[in-house]
Amino acid sequence: MSVRVLVVDDSPVMRKMLKRTIELSKLAASEILEAENGVKALELLEVQWVDLVLTDLHMPQMTGEELLRHMSQHDLLKDVPVIVVTSDQADDARSRVGALGCSAFLKKPFRPEQLSELAEKVLGRMPEVRRDAV
Amino acid sequence: MTPSETNEGLLEQVLKETAEQAAFLFLDGEGSAANSDVELVHATITLSPAGASEQLVLRMTEVMAREIAANMLGSDKDDPEVVSSANSAVGELLNIIAGAFAVARFGKGTHCDIGIPVVAAGRGPEGKGVTLWSDGSPIELLRAS
16 A cells, blocks of 8 residues: 655755655655645645655744644544654653644654654554554 | 763763764764864754753854765765755754753753754854764854853
8 A cells, every 4th residue: 555645844854864764664655745844734735635744843834733733623634644753852742742633753863664663553554553652 | 960960961962872863973072173274064943941041052064064964864975965955964963952952951841942943154153062073073062152
């Protein structure tokens, strides 16, 4: 099953890293879209279906937390799995995004296999991760 | 108080660990005075724990910035994509350092806003901190004064 992934991060080098990690994983991504903040991500999500969103938290214009809030209030987007990939390690960041329906939380720096394993899990191969990973 | 309990000790610890984990760069305290002719790049980021505010500065040569970008992307230093990503890599490295420093200094239970890294050419702000080295090239992590 091929998937379409949206990578949201204001750092170009991090978007490239995430994109390469997904390309080299077993996810068989048919397309990897990129957005530099939550506003651009929502614009893309309005016109393109994606199977998985990877998002940073701290971004200009619209943060990852605000993006999650918008998605959680949208009938078509609320069930799209979201993995938050962030350098923010504080407990309150985890709990806030967890409350907004984030599927998993990955701390930067990460190993490529950590991301690919987590992505496979939240895409339904191990549904319990959606409850436990946050 | 052990070195790791001081601010400089924490800066050294998070710089070493983050550079190794995020950019596969192994740093130590051995090096000689930096060549003043080399082009420098710096990134700044603001941490705001509980109403306070402080700024971290990461400074290095442009050549080192390119090496970090190459390591992050798994490409050659001369790859055009690496060259165009060098400044972004410095900002991202500081972003990750800031997250680790915030937890080490204030604890996981303390809310700390982490700003957006800003990258520019030149030395940037001065402050107190640490200088570590990789292959004779310095990397400085400072708390801006």
